[in-house]
Amino acid sequence: MAERDEEQPNALVDMRDEPDEDEGESSDIGHPPDVAETPKYKYGHRITLDHDDMDKLGIDELPKVGHKVHVVAHGEVTHASDEEHQDHEGKTRRHKRVEIQLKRMHVAKASEKKPTIRDAVESGIKDASDEE
Secondary structure (H helix, E strand, C coil), rough: CCCCCCCCCCCCCCCCCEECCCCCCCCCCCCCCCCCCCCECCCHHHHCCCCCHHHHHEEEEEEEECEEEEEEEEEEEEEEEEEEEECCCEEEEEEEEEEEEEEEEEEECCCCCCCCCCHHHHHHHHHHHHHH
């Protein structure tokens, strides 16, 4: 598992699917069967924006496939679970899962100025105040 940087708690974390220690290869759980990407990212980490969403975000020109973007979002936890189960070898495994509904979002081209942590905190405080 990737270690979080304690000195930079808000640093971006690489979400690539890491090889399963027991099997030596990436798990296919969370991947649609027809996707053969390398490196693999879980399907649940993908965000789909339709025409209406792009209008709300001010995305007038369709970005080209492969272009990088920055995403800042505010969400709400809608599900949390912590379970233990036995795998096919009889080993007890723990499975934690959380679902987050993204409610507010900003998408910017990678070349645009990235929002700072201060911007995100101030925006989050304002957004939280608006929702109460």
